[in-house]
Amino acid sequence: MRKISLLLCTAFLLHIFVGCTSNDDETVVIQGAVTNSDNGNSIANATVQITSPQEFSDFTRTDSAGQYSFSNINVSELTDLTLAASATDYVSESRNVQVASGDNITSFNFQLTPEGNNNGGGGNDDDGGVSGPSAGAAAIILDGISEETINIAETGGIVNTSFSFQVQDSSGRNLDLNNSEEVTFSIISGPNGGEGITPITATTNANGTVTSNLYSGNLAGVVQIQAEIVREDIGLTIRSRPVAITIHGGFPDLDHFSIAADNYNFEGWSINGNRNPLTVILGDQFGNPVKPGTAVYFTTTGGIIQGSGAGNTNSDGEVTVNLISGDPRPNDNVTGSGGRDGYATVTARTINGNNQEIEKNVIIVFSTSAASISANPTTFDLQPNGGASFTYTVTDLNGNPMAAGTEISIDGGDDIEVTGDTDFTLGNYLYPGPGATEFQFSIRDTDEESADPADLTIKISVTTPSGQQTTYSGISGTRRKSVN
16 A cells, blocks of 8 residues: 555656646747748848737737747647738738647748739738638737827927728738728827827728827827727627827926026136036926927027037937037126126027917036135144134135035145045035135144144145146144143
């Protein structure tokens, strides 16, 4: 009994092992090429479709060498598949193949005959193709889209697009009038801004083709449409693959109009040709990006600015131009500037949906390369174990903050610790004030070995992004030590 039980257990485990491993081999691969039957040239972008059975329906397109591949066909038993190949200006061809789990079928090729050639068949009968009148609908294939991107309604651009599907039978033949079908179109996802399809239903023509139109609403986004046939005679619903069409935004809206600079303060007063990128972002009244190609024009009161970006706004409603340093050097008396030279106003303008000009401005500082540095106090007497504190000011020669990216450091000499505003990089500042032009630091003696007094000089260094350095050595004093 033990021996029988052991055999039964072994057989049971073997059955489980075989069952588990067989699933890994159920994928079938079919590969091949589509060529011109007249000259053998490869046909790129041809459609190859599994048309039957319906549960295996799939399609792909040939690459530039005319090659195609299906690698995700899962079968669990011997199955008869029908594949069809088609291309513009060629007669379609269908072929049958029997597959089993794990098959890797190569060189399953199609040779398509150019339309107009009289090979005596008058249909899809070349090299094993199927001829004769079409049967019932089995597949819906996208035939073409007039515009893959459209604009929001009433923006003055293209606001609708037509699309066509071709309905084929299980042998890849286009439906004729005797087997015409009513096709229903639907939007399966979209921005829900009032977009729609007209007509909702249409009947295939003598070539099995059916056409409808998508019109946009007032919101931007991606719309997915689908075609569907319900064959009540056999209880089958046939659907196309979803087709995506993009709706771009509407007219510019002032509340969704912004302008910003990479640097609000750049080294443009003393240098010609320094470039400072500025970016405009434009949205419509719903907060969607305006349609690509919307024109934005720029002016400046200092230097030179590119009139508009190449191609105008992109798909995100953005356009970037360069403000280029040069004459005239600006002297705008803007609020907060104190009336000093160096301030420029850059203006971006566009047209809204009411044909009105709207604009946004940004203030830019053209800073000098040389710095003006002062400190208080300028003398000190550092007592044993004591310290000293200072305030200092760094501006450009016009009294404005130095350019963004300017490096400021303080050197107290050997065995002097400096803390506070030292060894840092200046940020984007438009106007003078604490953190922009006004700073502070402290020093402390860290030499615990020497008892000798010493004279000290504190050096402040300012280095601009172009590498020009200004130094200040106006703080001096004595470090006193304890007497042993």
